[in-house]
Amino acid sequence: MFVLAEGAAPLVDPGSADGAFSLLWLVIVLPLLGAAILLVGAPLAKGRLDKQGHLLGAALPVLSFVLSLVMFFALLGRSSDDRQVSQHLYTWFQAGGLKVGADLLYDPLSALFMLLITGVGSLIHIYSIGYMEHDERRRRFFGYLNLFIAAMLTLVMSANYLGVFLGWEGVGLASYLLIGFWQYKHSAAAAAKKAFILNRVGDIGLSLAVALFFATFGTTDFTTISANAGKASEGTMTALGLLLLLAACGKSAQVPLQSWLLDAMEGPTPVSALIHAATMVTAGVYLVVRSNFVFDYAPHARTAVVVVATVTLLWGAVIGCGKDDIKKVLAGSTMSQIGYMMLGAGLGVAGYPFAIFHLLTHGFFKANMFLGAGSVMHGMDDDVDMRHYGALSRAMPVTFLTFAMGYLAIIGFPGFSGFWSKDKIIEVALTQNWLVGVLAMIGAGITGFYMTRLMLMTFFSQKRWADGVHPHESPRVMTVPLIVLAALSVLGGVMLIGNWIADFLEPVTGHPLEENPALPAVVNSVIVVVIVAVGVALAWYLFQRQEVPREAPQNVSFVTRAARSELYGNEINDGLVVRPGGRLVGGLTLFDRHGVDGVVEGTALGVGGSGSVLRMVQTGFVRSYALSLLAGAVLVVVALLAVNLK
Amino acid sequence: MTPYVLLSAILFTIGSVGVLTRRNAIVVFMCIELMLNASNLALVAFAKQHGDLDGQVTAFFVMVVAAAEVVVGLAIIMTIFRTRRSASVDDASLLKY
Numbered sequence: 001m002f003v004l005a006e007g008a009a010p011l012v013d014p015g016s017a018d019g020a021f022s023l024l025w026l027v028i029v030l031p032l033l034g035a036a037i038l039l040v041g042a043p044l045a046k047g048r049l050d051k052q053g054h055l056l057g058a059a060l061p062v063l064s065f066v067l068s069l070v071m072f073f074a075l076l077g078r079s080s081d082d083r084q085v086s087q088h089l090y091t092w093f094q095a096g097g098l099k100v101g102a103d104l105l106y107d108p109l110s111a112l113f114m115l116l117i118t119g120v121g122s123l124i125h126i127y128s129i130g131y132m133e134h135d136e137r138r139r140r141f142f143g144y145l146n147l148f149i150a151a152m153l154t155l156v157m158s159a160n161y162l163g164v165f166l167g168w169e170g171v172g173l174a175s176y177l178l179i180g181f182w183q184y185k186h187s188a189a190a191a192a193k194k195a196f197i198l199n200r201v202g203d204i205g206l207s208l209a210v211a212l213f214f215a216t217f218g219t220t221d222f223t224t225i226s227a228n229a230g231k232a233s234e235g236t237m238t239a240l241g242l243l244l245l246l247a248a249c250g251k252s253a254q255v256p257l258q259s260w261l262l263d264a265m266e267g268p269t270p271v272s273a274l275i276h277a278a279t280m281v282t283a284g285v286y287l288v289v290r291s292n293f294v295f296d297y298a299p300h301a302r303t304a305v306v307v308v309a310t311v312t313l314l315w316g317a318v319i320g321c322g323k324d325d326i327k328k329v330l331a332g333s334t335m336s337q338i339g340y341m342m343l344g345a346g347l348g349v350a351g352y353p354f355a356i357f358h359l360l361t362h363g364f365f366k367a368n369m370f371l372g373a374g375s376v377m378h379g380m381d382d383d384v385d386m387r388h389y390g391a392l393s394r395a396m397p398v399t400f401l402t403f404a405m406g407y408l409a410i411i412g413f414p415g416f417s418g419f420w421s422k423d424k425i426i427e428v429a430l431t432q433n434w435l436v437g438v439l440a441m442i443g444a445g446i447t448g449f450y451m452t453r454l455m456l457m458t459f460f461s462q463k464r465w466a467d468g469v470h471p472h473e474s475p476r477v478m479t480v481p482l483i484v485l486a487a488l489s490v491l492g493g494v495m496l497i498g499n500w501i502a503d504f505l506e507p508v509t510g511h512p513l514e515e516n517p518a519l520p521a522v523v524n525s526v527i528v529v530v531i532v533a534v535g536v537a538l539a540w541y542l543f544q545r546q547e548v549p550r551e552a553p554q555n556v557s558f559v560t561r562a563a564r565s566e567l568y569g570n571e572i573n574d575g576l577v578v579r580p581g582g583r584l585v586g587g588l589t590l591f592d593r594h595g596v597d598g599v600v601e602g603t604a605l606g607v608g609g610s611g612s613v614l615r616m617v618q619t620g621f622v623r624s625y626a627l628s629l630l631a632g633a634v635l636v637v638v639a640l641l642a643v644n645l646k
Numbered sequence: 647m648t649p650y651v652l653l654s655a656i657l658f659t660i661g662s663v664g665v666l667t668r669r670n671a672i673v674v675f676m677c678i679e680l681m682l683n684a685s686n687l688a689l690v691a692f693a694k695q696h697g698d699l700d701g702q703v704t705a706f707f708v709m710v711v712a713a714a715e716v717v718v719g720l721a722i723i724m725t726i727f728r729t730r731r732s733a734s735v736d737d738a739s740l741l742k743y
Contacts, residue, residue, distance in 0.1 A: 615743045616743055618742050618743045619739070619742055619743075620739035620740060620741055620742030620743075621735075621736060621739050622674075622735045622736075622738070622739075623665070623666055623667075623669075623674075623735060623736070626665050626666055627666055630662060630666070
């Protein structure tokens with residue numbers, strides 16, 4: 001169906017949907033239907049949905065998952081050059097020559113994303129049945145979750161950028177609603193607002209990119225753009241790449257738009273697992289990989305991606321070291337891991353498949369650990385401070401064991417999924433730029449340190465429980481998803497067997513040029529493992545050998561203080577944007593009130609004043625009116641005569 | 647030609663002086679009629695001089711309007727006189743600033 005030049009971006013050239021693929025739309029519609037029923041239809045059901053609605057909410061994503069799975073196998077059954085399918089649903093809108101269709105695209109990339117979203121999404125829905133059992137607004141929670149699944153599926157299945165934008169905004173809305181789900185908590189409401197506003201900054205990037213696509217190519221269809229990408233000037237492509245990067249920075253919490261992610265942990269833990277770890281925050285990576293036909297022609301934009309990614313992967317890792325809130329450590333770690341994915345995506349054709357590979361394995365092990373953290377909080381009366389945990393491995397064996405699988409995966413313990421995926425990215429990075437590769441290795445070491453710290457402070461060391469807290473294992477409905485995700489965290493590496501993931505994604509991401517790796521793969525792996533081991537050993541020395549104080553020590557180094565306050569990300573935002581913005585707005589308000597209003601009100605006052613003087617002419621005496629009439633007429637006559645006689 | 651225009655000018659002047667100086671509404675009204683007819687005379691005279699009918703037609707229009715004006719004006723003066731027992735235009739000066 002298409003011919004590939006070596007190293008060039010492949011065309012998006014889908015065939016029409018038939019057979020199992022004709023049900024593509026249903027994958028999105030099912031959770032959307034759930035959201036509609038749970039959110040809008042509730043009053044009609046007279047309270048029945050409040051009791052049973054969550055079962056419906058959990059069942060629909062499972063159905064979507066089954067559909068995705070069927071289609072995935074149908075896709076595997078086709079030959080590798082016939083694995084792009086598109087479905088035209090209807091014309092979304094049309095104005096003159098501008099025509100935007102509601103089109104879906106099903107190719108290896110969206111297939112993997114659909115499996116991740118519906119698969120991990122279903123597990124988290126099931127887990128939430130237990131986690132949200134005592135919340136009286138459970139129906140609404142499941143409605144929002146379903147809305148999120150539908151929006152995220154729209155994002156990854158659309159065949160044009162406008163559709164992606166629709167999903168992009170949809171997941172932003174769902175994220176806002178779910179972060180602020182406990183809206184009576186001031187911090188949750190503020191965090192939701194912060195996330196929404198920072199995401200808007202990124203969304204400007206995507207909307208401008210959509211506009212630029214329209215201006216350059218006359219359409220936002222992947223098909224047309226990928227076919228004509230080489231014809232646009234490099235400057236345009238670089239601008240597009242940078243705009244898409246801005247969008248990705250917002251959604252994926254990359255520096256400099258990273259500061260919302262830690263606050264987003266105010267939401268219920270399943271939300272943190274689904275939206276702020278496994279799926280939504282990876283949308284930026286999806287966007288970059290999906291736009292490979294843009295980035296392949298914009299090397300400068302790709303460099304920017306790599307820089308942002310490298311800074312973020314270290315930034316997030318350092319934050320993870322300083323936090324005592326278990327969810328915030330995981331959030332910092334998420335930021336850092338997405339940095340790895342972005343790094344892979346920024347490295348171009350050689351990195352795309354491994355970015356997606358790491359995205360998938362991260363989806364498994366991070367969702368697993370977030371849900372594990374939720375399980376711990378469930379047993380500790382919703383306390384999130386790791387300094388109040390300790391020695392929980394006996395009290396919560398299932399949570400501990402599953403969490404340990406996630407832990408081993410994320411630090412890259414040989415054989416576990418994270419080992420394969422992170423190693424691949426570091427390997428490609430090292431081949432292309434040794435500095436980036438070395439920084440990524442150091443990041444891996446820091447990952448080992450903070451994750452070990454979390455593990456030791458939570459499950460080992462000494463009991464530091466608050467009085468009256470009796471940790472207990474969570475119910476089966478919560479532990480079963482944990483076990484499934486733990487299994488996936490361990491086994492996720494099978495996708496790399498025979499380089500399957502790269503071959504599978506080749507129709508989308510292209511065939512990489514052969515490059516000689518800087519180091520043999522084995523040597524590379526050994527070095528990474530050694531660096532990670534150093535981080536782990538350091539954490540073990542600091543947090544297992546020594547007693548962990550119940551209160552966070554205040555007399556700490558500058559680095560620790562910086563990490564605790566999120567590397568002053570909020571202060572930087574305040575200093576660079578919020579306060580100057582506030583001053584600008586204050587100045588404008590002042591100018592509006594005194595300058596603009598002064599002119600307007602001054603004019604009105606002048607007219608009114610002269611009116612009050614001039615109205616004195618209106619005496620009420622008819623004869624004086626007649627006199628002025630006569631005078632006017634005489635004046636006109638005299639003027640006419642003067643003109644005519646001249 | 648000149649006598650007609652002169653007569654017209656004299657009549658118009660008398661009329662306008664009357665409007666400006668007299669207080670009785672009936673007299674003011676009659677002076678207005680005088681001015682209208684002075685202009686009618688001028689219109690007809692010039693029409694005759696130029697040999698076309700436009701001026702004469704306009705004079706007819708003026709008469710029609712004057713007739714209508716008399717009807718409305720006299721009715722107003724009558725009503726004012728009935729309520730105030732006076733036809734002085736200076737007395738009816740309430741509608742002012």
